[in-house]
Amino acid sequence: xxxxxxxxxxxxxxxxxxxxxxxxxxxxxxxxxxxxxxxxxxxxxxxxxxxxxxxxxxxxxxxxxxxxxxxxxxxxxxxxxxxxxxxxxxxxxxxxxxxxxxxxxxxxxxxxxxxxxxxxxxxxxxxxxxxxxxxxxxxxxxxxxxxxxxxxxxxxxxxxxxxxxxxxxxxxxxxxxxxxxxxxxxxxxxxxxxxxxxxxxxxxxxxxxxxxxxxxxxxxxxxxxxxxxxxxxxxxxxxxxxxxxxxxxxxxxxxxxxxxxxxxxxxxxxxxxxxxxxxxxxxxxxxxxxxxxxxxxxxxx
Amino acid sequence: xxxxxxxxxxxxxxxxxxxxxxxxxxxxxxxxxxxxxxxxxxxxxxxxxxxxxxxxxxxxxxxxxxxxxxxxxxxxxxxxxxxxxxxxxxxxxxxxxxxxxxxxxxxxxxxxxxxxxxxxxxxxxxxxxxxxxxxxxxxxxxxxxxxxxxxxxxxxxxxxxxxxxxxxxxxxxxxxxxxxxxxxxxxxxxxxxxxxxxxxxxxxxxxxxxxxxxxxxxxxxxxxxxxxxxxxxxxxxxxxxxxxxxxxxxxxxxxxxxxxxxxxxxxxxxxxxxxxxxxxxxxxxxxxxxxxxxxxxxxxxxxxxxxxxxxxxxxxxxxxxxxxxxxxxxxxxxx
Amino acid sequence: xxxxxxxxxxxxxxxxxxxxxxxxxxxxxxxxxxxxxxxxxxxxxxxxxxxxxxxxxxxxxxxxxxxxxxxxxxxxxxxxxxxxxxxxxxxxxxxxxxxxxxxxxxxxxxxxxxxxxxxxxxxxxxxxxxxxxxxxxxxxxxxxxxxxxxxxxxxxxxxxxxxxxxxxxxxxxxxxxxxxxxxxxxxxxxxxxxxxxxxxxxxxxxxxxxxxxxxxxxxxxxxxxxxxxxxxxxxxxxxxxxxxxxxxxxxxxxxxxxxxxxxxxxxxxxxxxxxxxxxxxxxxxxxxxxxxxxxxxxxxxxxxxxxxxxxxxxxxxxxxxxxx
Numbered sequence: 001x002x003x004x005x006x007x008x009x010x011x012x013x014x015x016x017x018x019x020x021x022x023x024x025x026x027x028x029x030x031x032x033x034x035x036x037x038x039x040x041x042x043x044x045x046x047x048x049x050x051x052x053x054x055x056x057x058x059x060x061x062x063x064x065x066x067x068x069x070x071x072x073x074x075x076x077x078x079x080x081x082x083x084x085x086x087x088x089x090x091x092x093x094x095x096x097x098x099x100x101x102x103x104x105x106x107x108x109x110x111x112x113x114x115x116x117x118x119x120x121x122x123x124x125x126x127x128x129x130x131x132x133x134x135x136x137x138x139x140x141x142x143x144x145x146x147x148x149x150x151x152x153x154x155x156x157x158x159x160x161x162x163x164x165x166x167x168x169x170x171x172x173x174x175x176x177x178x179x180x181x182x183x184x185x186x187x188x189x190x191x192x193x194x195x196x197x198x199x200x201x202x203x204x205x206x207x208x209x210x211x212x213x214x215x216x217x218x219x220x221x222x223x224x225x226x227x228x229x230x231x232x233x234x235x236x237x238x239x240x241x242x243x244x245x246x247x248x249x250x251x252x253x254x255x256x257x258x259x260x261x262x263x264x265x266x267x268x269x270x271x272x273x274x275x276x277x278x279x280x281x282x283x284x285x286x287x288x289x290x291x292x293x294x295x296x297x298x299x300x301x
Numbered sequence: 302x303x304x305x306x307x308x309x310x311x312x313x314x315x316x317x318x319x320x321x322x323x324x325x326x327x328x329x330x331x332x333x334x335x336x337x338x339x340x341x342x343x344x345x346x347x348x349x350x351x352x353x354x355x356x357x358x359x360x361x362x363x364x365x366x367x368x369x370x371x372x373x374x375x376x377x378x379x380x381x382x383x384x385x386x387x388x389x390x391x392x393x394x395x396x397x398x399x400x401x402x403x404x405x406x407x408x409x410x411x412x413x414x415x416x417x418x419x420x421x422x423x424x425x426x427x428x429x430x431x432x433x434x435x436x437x438x439x440x441x442x443x444x445x446x447x448x449x450x451x452x453x454x455x456x457x458x459x460x461x462x463x464x465x466x467x468x469x470x471x472x473x474x475x476x477x478x479x480x481x482x483x484x485x486x487x488x489x490x491x492x493x494x495x496x497x498x499x500x501x502x503x504x505x506x507x508x509x510x511x512x513x514x515x516x517x518x519x520x521x522x523x524x525x526x527x528x529x530x531x532x533x534x535x536x537x538x539x540x541x542x543x544x545x546x547x548x549x550x551x552x553x554x555x556x557x558x559x560x561x562x563x564x565x566x567x568x569x570x571x572x573x574x575x576x577x578x579x580x581x582x583x584x585x586x587x588x589x590x591x592x593x594x595x596x597x598x599x600x601x602x603x604x605x606x607x608x609x610x611x612x613x614x615x616x617x618x619x620x621x622x623x624x625x626x627x628x629x630x631x632x633x634x635x636x
Numbered sequence: 637x638x639x640x641x642x643x644x645x646x647x648x649x650x651x652x653x654x655x656x657x658x659x660x661x662x663x664x665x666x667x668x669x670x671x672x673x674x675x676x677x678x679x680x681x682x683x684x685x686x687x688x689x690x691x692x693x694x695x696x697x698x699x700x701x702x703x704x705x706x707x708x709x710x711x712x713x714x715x716x717x718x719x720x721x722x723x724x725x726x727x728x729x730x731x732x733x734x735x736x737x738x739x740x741x742x743x744x745x746x747x748x749x750x751x752x753x754x755x756x757x758x759x760x761x762x763x764x765x766x767x768x769x770x771x772x773x774x775x776x777x778x779x780x781x782x783x784x785x786x787x788x789x790x791x792x793x794x795x796x797x798x799x800x801x802x803x804x805x806x807x808x809x810x811x812x813x814x815x816x817x818x819x820x821x822x823x824x825x826x827x828x829x830x831x832x833x834x835x836x837x838x839x840x841x842x843x844x845x846x847x848x849x850x851x852x853x854x855x856x857x858x859x860x861x862x863x864x865x866x867x868x869x870x871x872x873x874x875x876x877x878x879x880x881x882x883x884x885x886x887x888x889x890x891x892x893x894x895x896x897x898x899x900x901x902x903x904x905x906x907x908x909x910x911x912x913x914x915x916x917x918x919x920x921x922x923x924x925x926x927x928x929x930x931x932x933x934x935x936x937x938x939x940x941x942x943x944x945x946x947x948x949x950x951x952x953x954x955x956x957x958x959x960x
Binding site: 015016019188189190192193194195196197198199200203208211212214 | 377379403406407409410411413414415418419420421422423424429432433436437461463464465479482486
């Protein structure tokens with residue numbers, strides 16, 4: 001217990017802000033000590049800054065065709081070179097990055113929200129559990145990519161449909177993570193204590209069970225984000241995702257596949273960005289797991 | 302500070318009117334096969350009767366699996382009893398609708414055994430104490446906070462700890478916080494389920510004293526569940542000894558310790574290791590283990606381990622007999 | 637004088653943790669003779685279990701540091717290498733734990749686990765080992781040992797499991813048994829049975845026993861000699877009669893007084909020791925008990941007392957033991 005000076009006379013609320021500050025400082029310190037989380041988050045911040053600044057200050061369009069300058073190697077004019085139509089690869093990668101990250105991010109958020117709701121209610125009501133978890137089992141039986149292709153094939157290849165496809169594919173894992181940790185929490189004595197006090201199921205679920213599932217949940221969110229980026233790239237690569245000429249990391253890779261022996265830069269740059277973002281997210285997720293683990297959460301000053 | 306027990310007891314028994322009457326309480330947990338067919342029951346509680354008198358403590362003692370915790374949980378309707386009734390204020394609380402029971406729920410509170418899992422690790426302890434007041438919509442936010450702080454002081458936690466998290470407290474302190482939470486809605490009856498058995502001896506005595514002090518100040522009625530006879534002796538006015546879902550002996554505390562009647566009670570008493578190497582008590586070692594509550598023995602449930610078993614015990618279920626005033630036991634030896 | 641079986645001298649066990657080095661056991665000294673039961677008693681966090689695990693060096697090698705001496709039959713076993721230590725574990729010194737359910741492997745039968753302990757240390761045929769295992773099981777008072785031999789840990793009751801674990805620990809006829817809270821998880825009637833078993837086997841095999849417990853009742857029941865630990869240190873060391881009739885340290889006195897009794901006046905309030913055990917990374921400067929002690933003065937708060945001899949059977953770590 002950090003500050004043990006008697007503070008009877010001071011205002012209690014002041015203690016609260018003081019404690020909050022102390023906890024925040026502790027968290028920052030532990031975050032800075034956690035190498036994985038630090039590296040992961042710096043990679044992500046770098047990528048986000050890179051993409052957004054480039055979008056703001058770039059003058060070349062990702063769609064402008066220049067047949068005279070086809071397949072130019074990286075130079076001072078075209079930093080990442082040009083593609084088969086002579087389009088500036090740098091601007092395509094940056095725009096594609098925006099599309100890929102935006103698709104991945106929105107899919108992740110929707111997955112997280114729906115997954116939380118399904119997982120929580122499934123853990124609490126046995127009847128719902130049977131129905132919801134059998135549906136999830138059904139969805140999990142298909143390989144991710146296959147299911148996503150099937151969905152975009154039905155709905156048509158548009159970014160919004162890619163988001164839907166990724167969400168549908170990823171919800172079962174999300175819901176299962178939430179459900180399994182909620183099942184453990186549900187058996188804790190403090191939940192029984194709540195019941196003994198007459199708490200409603202809504203209060204029990206959202207005010208008490210949900211906050212305790214947060215740490216595995218947040219870690220899972222970073223994992224889903226990372227795999228959403230890969231899935232989006234995969235879909236676009238296969239032509240089932242973001243349609244050409246709109247750029248995304250996946251379809252740039254596809255364009256580069258044909259000329260991989262003549263123009264390495266067309267596969268190299270989007271590839272590096274995919275790897276960086278996935279790596280960054282995974283490292284960040286691993287770091288968060290250590291950071292949020294209650295066993296290491298005991299006041300170490 | 303505390304009045305001597307005997308006085309209190311005498312006074313109360315004069316106008317004894319039970320606050321809660323539990324009759325023939327049964328709780329069977331069904332066992333189903335993998336195909337969902339009902340194949341049997343775990344007879345966790347099998348016909349239990351007792352009365353709780355105002356501001357008194359009834360102790361439920363027994364070994365693990367005897368159904369004492371299930372009894373406590375059934376009274377709070379944390380588990381639905383299979384059979385039986387519990388009369389409180391003239392009404393059977395087991396028959397009340399969930400909504401109606403909610404109105405009187407705050408009269409029944411519980412203190413739990415495990416200090417580590419009985420508080421939500423993500424909630425500040427102040428919030429934990431306010432929570433029951435929020436649920437029952439008692440007072441304004443300001444009132445709730447004032448009351449929570451007052452309760453913290455009463456159980457011996459400093460006010461400025463209000464915003465701290467459970468993991469910053471030791472087991473004994475958490476148990477105090479758990480008690481404060483139970484007191485928040487001004488209950489009449491508090492079920493204490495092994496409240497001190499997870500604590501070290503030096504902390505245990507602190508909490509026992511606190512529980513007694515709080516009982517006096519808040520005029521509480523306790524149902525005190527424990528496996529430890531010596532702890533129950535200090536808490537309870539009346540003790541029920543349970544074995545395999547049944548109460549085998551019920552008596553006022555001093556009577557039970559002075560003249561234990563049932564062979565199981567005697568064996569329990571003699572099994573307690575005394576902290577005095579000079580006294581080697583005559584031990585009644587009972588053989589074997591507690592039988593499974595799925596197929597409890599016929600006749601007297603204790604006959605498989607009883608050192609005084611007779612032919613009759615195996616067939617006939619003994620009934621509760623009053624031996625002296627208020628002292629009941631179920632044993633064929635008393636006939 | 638009888639030769640000592642185990643002699644722990646100034647044992648210091650420290651862990652390196654995230655927040656620095658924590659010394660869980662700080663200068664513990666005691667001796668066990670053959671045929672004697674030494675009780676180690678203390679509340680949680682006093683270092684009694686760490687002491688036990690240090691004797692067998694069961695703690696994480698990377699983060700734990702042992703200092704001092706642990707002489708087993710005159711040989712310091714802290715200097716032994718891994719292989720030599722393995723020969724001692726189970727064979728010479730055995731240990732039983734509090735939780736028999738998690739200490740037994742759920743996927744093997746009781747018999748498998750006991751015979752494995754035999755074949756690990758002795759050259760013996762399968763049949764012979766099985767017979768030995770069954771003999772050992774019946775020695776612990778298990779009913780129909782031939783049947784239990786083929787059963788899995790989940791199929792038998794808690795008391796049986798504890799017996800099976802005792803059989804497993806004793807099957808190689810060790811000279812020293814370390815029992816870490818062997819009856820804490822059990823009901824009193826079962827506890828009485830197990831304590832009886834341990835006592836009988838001790839007499840039969842002439843072992844030394846280190847009995848670690850928080851229950852002074854158990855100590856009075858089975859031990860011949862007692863060390864009381866508080867916050868990593870031995871604060872009192874005495875034979876069992878003098879400890880209970882003449883406790884010298886205020887902590888021991890307090891402990892004895894705050895146990896609820898089954899006889900005597902029950903209307904009085906229970907005696908309490910104020911406050912809580914300080915944490916190991918914040919050890920008081922002087923006497924470690926000074927903050928909770930009703931008799932402490934300036935000297936207690938500033939100077940750590942040494943373990944002093946009152947008579948040849950009784951030692952205490954207190955500045956004022958003669959006055960209080």
